[in-house]
Amino acid sequence: MTTIVEARGLTKRYRGITAVDGVDFQLARNTITGLLGRNGAGKTTLMHLLTGQEFATHGSITIAGESPVENPRVLQHTCFIKESQRYPDDFKPKHVFAAAPGFFPNWDADFARELAAELRLPVDRRIKKLSRGQLSSVGIIVGLASRAPITIFDEPYLGLDAIARQAFYDRLLADYAAHPRTIILSTHLIDEVADLLEHALVIDNGRILIDSPVDALRAHAATIAGPAEAVERAVAGLDVIHRERLGGFVSATVAGITEQVTASARAAGLEVGPVSLQQLIIRQTGGTPTEHEEVTR
Numbered sequence: 001m002t003t004i005v006e007a008r009g010l011t012k013r014y015r016g017i018t019a020v021d022g023v024d025f026q027l028a029r030n031t032i033t034g035l036l037g038r039n040g041a042g043k044t045t046l047m048h049l050l051t052g053q054e055f056a057t058h059g060s061i062t063i064a065g066e067s068p069v070e071n072p073r074v075l076q077h078t079c080f081i082k083e084s085q086r087y088p089d090d091f092k093p094k095h096v097f098a099a100a101p102g103f104f105p106n107w108d109a110d111f112a113r114e115l116a117a118e119l120r121l122p123v124d125r126r127i128k129k130l131s132r133g134q135l136s137s138v139g140i141i142v143g144l145a146s147r148a149p150i151t152i153f154d155e156p157y158l159g160l161d162a163i164a165r166q167a168f169y170d171r172l173l174a175d176y177a178a179h180p181r182t183i184i185l186s187t188h189l190i191d192e193v194a195d196l197l198e199h200a201l202v203i204d205n206g207r208i209l210i211d212s213p214v215d216a217l218r219a220h221a222a223t224i225a226g227p228a229e230a231v232e233r234a235v236a237g238l239d240v241i242h243r244e245r246l247g248g249f250v251s252a253t254v255a256g257i258t259e260q261v262t263a264s265a266r267a268a269g270l271e272v273g274p275v276s277l278q279q280l281i282i283r284q285t286g287g288t289p290t291e292h293e294e295v296t297r
């Protein structure tokens with residue numbers, strides 16, 4: 001793998017609050033990474049450090065070996081789409097798109113026009129008058145049409161309807177295949193984007209909890225379901241991250257599953273099924289159990 005982003009002992013403190021707490025990680029060039037975690041986990045702070053908008057208290061973060069802070073060489077290769085993007089008062093989407101080539105050398109104006117039509121964005125209306133979803137569409141179009149070698153989306157789709165979100169995922173995947181680049185997507189809609197992600201970086205309380213290819217995460221967890229006694233026999237000694245009971249039946253979510261465990265559970269007549277990425281992450285970040293659930297760890 002060619003590393004493009006590298007964090008070493010990266011720490012950010014705000015007066016007594018440690019938002020990012022000594023994290024180490026690397027991101028491979030030309031991959032799509034999901035930056036995931038609960039509210040207040042430190043995702044936005046990490047993206048601000050990555051884009052040179054914040055200084056690290058300790059440690060370092062580099063892009064292609066260079067610090068992003070006040071570094072035009074790095075910043076001209078980076079596009080950061082954040083939820084709270086501000087525009088000049090009288091700006092319309094068409095002005096944003098006209099200004100974009102000055103910031104993004106790879107800007108594709110035709111692609112931006114196509115996306116605007118697909119997302120039904122009124123390009124000639126003042127940004128101040130746009131709906132929340134239309135405002136998100138402006139960010140999504142800039143993020144995609146910039147074709148920046150490092151593109152970061154921080155919860156880009158507030159207010160976007162399901163059709164527009166699906167259009168974003170489809171376009172992102174197709175354009176990434178045609179123009180590979182490094183994409184970081186921070187989101188709470190984990191299952192919606194799960195099929196897009198190649199790598200997951202899960203942050204919790206400022207620390208990295210999971211840093212893994214998504215395929216490996218999925219391959220190493222499964223649910224084993226069936227009559228309680230048989231399930232308990234099958235999962236004895238394994239890392240059960242969640243149990244759900246319904247009458248005499250149990251569904252156990254197991255981490256660190258092996259082919260042997262899968263085979264013997266099936267041989268015992270139990271059902272072995274996949275775990276959704278969202279469920280897996282909720283379990284690992286201490287998701288609150290519902291009244292039907294009991295978490296053992």
Ligand SMILES: Nc1ncnc2c1ncn2[C@@H]1O[C@H](COP(=O)(O)OP(=O)(O)OP(=O)(O)O)[C@@H](O)[C@H]1O
Nearest residue numbers: 014017018019037038039040041042043044045046
């Ligand atoms: N400028 C700041 N001053 C003080 N505390 C801050 C500042 N920015 C962030 N924090 C705190 O740092 C922690 C991490 O915040 P951050 O915005 O990075 O979380 P997040 O993972 O992006 O959350 P969300 O999913 O809710 O957007 C939080 O406890 C937050 O209150």
